[in-house]
Amino acid sequence: MSTETTPGGAYIHNIGYRHYDGPRLGRAYARRSLFSQSLRGAYGLGRSAKSKVLPMLLFGVMCLPAGIMVAVTVFTKAGNLPIGYTRYAIYLQAVIGLYLASQAPQSVSRDLRFKTVPLYFSRPIERADYVMAKFASMAGALFILTAAPLVILYAGALLAKLDFLDQTKGFGQGLVSSALLSLLFAGIGLVVSALTPRRGFGVAAVIAVLTIPYGAVSAVQGIASFRGSEAAVGWLGLFSPITLIDGVQSTFLGGSSSFPNGQTPSTAAGVVYAVVSLLVIAGCYALLMRRYRKAGL
Amino acid sequence: MRIPPPGLTTGVAGAPTVESVTVIVTESLSKRYPRVTALDRLSVDIAPGVTGLVGANGAGKSTLIKILLGLAPATEGTAHVLGLDVTKDGGTIRERVGYMPEHDCLPPDVSATEFVVHMARMSGLPPTAARERTADTLRHVGLYEERYRPIGGYSTGMKQRVKLAQALVHDPQLVFLDEPTNGLDPVGRDEMLGLIRRVHTDFGISVLVTSHLLGELERTCDHVVVIDGGKLLRSSSTDEFTKATASLAVEVTDTDAHPDGTEALRAALAAAGAVVSAGGPGTEGFASPGHVLFVEAAGEQIYDVVRDTVAGLGLGLVRMEQRRHQIAEVFRDADARTGAQAEGSGTAGQDAGRPAPVGGGNGA
Numbered sequence: 001m002s003t004e005t006t007p008g009g010a011y012i013h014n015i016g017y018r019h020y021d022g023p024r025l026g027r028a029y030a031r032r033s034l035f036s037q038s039l040r041g042a043y044g045l046g047r048s049a050k051s052k053v054l055p056m057l058l059f060g061v062m063c064l065p066a067g068i069m070v071a072v073t074v075f076t077k078a079g080n081l082p083i084g085y086t087r088y089a090i091y092l093q094a095v096i097g098l099y100l101a102s103q104a105p106q107s108v109s110r111d112l113r114f115k116t117v118p119l120y121f122s123r124p125i126e127r128a129d130y131v132m133a134k135f136a137s138m139a140g141a142l143f144i145l146t147a148a149p150l151v152i153l154y155a156g157a158l159l160a161k162l163d164f165l166d167q168t169k170g171f172g173q174g175l176v177s178s179a180l181l182s183l184l185f186a187g188i189g190l191v192v193s194a195l196t197p198r199r200g201f202g203v204a205a206v207i208a209v210l211t212i213p214y215g216a217v218s219a220v221q222g223i224a225s226f227r228g229s230e231a232a233v234g235w236l237g238l239f240s241p242i243t244l245i246d247g248v249q250s251t252f253l254g255g256s257s258s259f260p261n262g263q264t265p266s267t268a269a270g271v272v273y274a275v276v277s278l279l280v281i282a283g284c285y286a287l288l289m290r291r292y293r294k295a296g297l
Numbered sequence: 298m299r300i301p302p303p304g305l306t307t308g309v310a311g312a313p314t315v316e317s318v319t320v321i322v323t324e325s326l327s328k329r330y331p332r333v334t335a336l337d338r339l340s341v342d343i344a345p346g347v348t349g350l351v352g353a354n355g356a357g358k359s360t361l362i363k364i365l366l367g368l369a370p371a372t373e374g375t376a377h378v379l380g381l382d383v384t385k386d387g388g389t390i391r392e393r394v395g396y397m398p399e400h401d402c403l404p405p406d407v408s409a410t411e412f413v414v415h416m417a418r419m420s421g422l423p424p425t426a427a428r429e430r431t432a433d434t435l436r437h438v439g440l441y442e443e444r445y446r447p448i449g450g451y452s453t454g455m456k457q458r459v460k461l462a463q464a465l466v467h468d469p470q471l472v473f474l475d476e477p478t479n480g481l482d483p484v485g486r487d488e489m490l491g492l493i494r495r496v497h498t499d500f501g502i503s504v505l506v507t508s509h510l511l512g513e514l515e516r517t518c519d520h521v522v523v524i525d526g527g528k529l530l531r532s533s534s535t536d537e538f539t540k541a542t543a544s545l546a547v548e549v550t551d552t553d554a555h556p557d558g559t560e561a562l563r564a565a566l567a568a569a570g571a572v573v574s575a576g577g578p579g580t581e582g583f584a585s586p587g588h589v590l591f592v593e594a595a596g597e598q599i600y601d602v603v604r605d606t607v608a609g610l611g612l613g614l615v616r617m618e619q620r621r622h623q624i625a626e627v628f629r630d631a632d633a634r635t636g637a638q639a640e641g642s643g644t645a646g647q648d649a650g651r652p653a654p655v656g657g658g659n660g661a
Contacts, residue, residue, distance in 0.1 A: 017500045020430055020468035024392055024421040033418040048406060114404045122366055122396035123419045124388045
């Protein structure tokens with residue numbers, strides 16, 4: 001508690017150690033803080049300039065086609081958007097996959113690799129809080145990525161004076177579809193990348209998990225369609241994440257599917273698609289909880 | 298050992314703190330994994346101040362900290378931290394204590410400021426307070442301009458300071474420091490030990506610090522708890538330790554007049570009334586125990602006695618130094634006592650064989 005005066009008349013205060021008497025906001029606040037930090041981190045905010053490049057670039061790539069479609073619709077005075085709201089994400093699945101592969105490992109592998117996880121668990125938050133915050137932030141980041149172009153499309157559609165009710169309904173369905181996609185992809189991406197503390201492995205594994213089943217499903221669907229077993233096509237989509245979403249959106253959300261011949265799964269199959277999607281999301285959460293049971297301290 | 302209920306005072310003799318409330322109480326605390334027993338009926342009470350927790354690798358130090366943070370359930374027994382039950386109030390405990398892990402835990406791509414602010418918010422501090430406390434804490438641990446640079450470029454000493462800062466940033470009442478001097482050079486080690494001392498004297502925060510070097514802790518701690526194989530070997534104030542085991546190591550040259558200088562000195566010192574032994578406790582750490590005499594340091598005058606005796610014999614004094622204690626020494630003492638107390642219990646013999654190799658690698 002000493003105060004020194006320098007010749008210039010300036011003061012140097014040594015106020016010693018001060019105790020903190022302010023509020024401690026506890027577990028829920030810490031969980032929110034972790035959520036917002038992770039969500040910002042998924043777009044490189046609060047991180048180095050270098051780590052902003054890829055997420056921002058992919059965000060731009062995701063929005064660009066929407067902008068072009070809007071421009072085309074407005075200038076050609078077409079009566080319809082060239083692509084349905086719910087199908088937009090399906091078309092650009094490669095971009096979403098890349099984004100997930102780059103950011104999911106960033107979100108979880110980093111904490112594992114640098115052993116920061118014990119620092120979290122030595123604080124008020126618990127395992128469930130950590131997993132929930134990470135899951136929610138990844139899903140949130142994906143939702144921003146997939147919903148932003150829909151907003152552009154919707155705004156463009158209104159500018160082009162397309163039917164308001166029609167467009168609003170489509171937009172709403174699109175948002176539901178992208179929310180489901182965000183949860184599903186976030187879960188899969190986080191589970192895969194939480195398996196390895198190595199970021200490179202995580203990136204490769206996420207890409208593999210998203211593309212290999214899709215390639216396999218598409219190929220088998222193509223063969224089935226060629227051989228005339230149309231019923232099988234509808235069910236095969238269950239086996240890859242993006243066709244799962246495709247099945248749900250084409251059955252319930254008024255979209256058309258990317259399956260061969262634009263075939264839409266039957267309502268029964270659609271219900272199964274929706275149930276399987278939700279089960280996979282829940283399963284991913286359970287797997288993450290299991291993963292962090294061992295990782296603490 | 299007497300186990301007071303939490304919140305009651307325990308009269309720890311010679312503890313310099315004003316409030317003598319226990320910060321940690323454990324009662325027959327056990328932790329058994331399928332194949333190992335990490336803690337075995339550990340009962341200990343720890344008063345405010347700086348307490349050292351000493352034990353070899355695998356002695357159960359980290360397991361104890363884990364249980365005290367409420368992160369692992371004990372197999373049996375109870376533990377209270379700051380008067381709170383670890384099984385029920387883990388969250389509240391973790392809000393009021395800080396933890397500095399033994400291993401590296403810092404992401405290299407963020408600055409110390411960003412990292413510590415984030416950790417402060419994880420402890421429940423509002424954003425503004427988190428930023429203020431971070432600036433304060435980093436200054437107190439001795440990080441200035443470098444705190445804005447990414448942690449990846451820091452030296453080990455600076456990283457240890459950041460780790461300490463994240464444990465202190467939320468102004469806890471108690472911090473657990475797990476091997477804070479690991480990997481530091483002698484200067485860094487001294488600075489870190491000084492800092493730990495200040496955490497208690499200047500900041501008023503109680504400290505539980507683990508180490509496998511007893512010599513290091515006796516300079517910093519008010520109280521030392523020694524555990525081995527999950528069992529309590531000894532819990533006493535640092536003064537008692539020093540008093541009980543202080544000795545001088547003396548090494549001399551041989552001369553023509555005295556072909557065996559060591560033996561001549563021993564005889565002369567014994568004649569002068571000093572208590573001398575050739576191989577003191579824990580001698581295995583020394584290269585040539587045969588040429589070293591251990592003189593019990595009864596008081597200040599012993600230095601003069603040794604000097605005068607050596608000069609009188611005309612020998613060359615190679616060294617005269619205060620013996621640093623090694624774990625083996627304490628283990629040996631404790632074994633002698635438990636062996637005497639628990640005679641015929643069957644476990645004494647098994648214990649006696651264990652500690653001997655422990656001290657060998659820990660030359661202080």
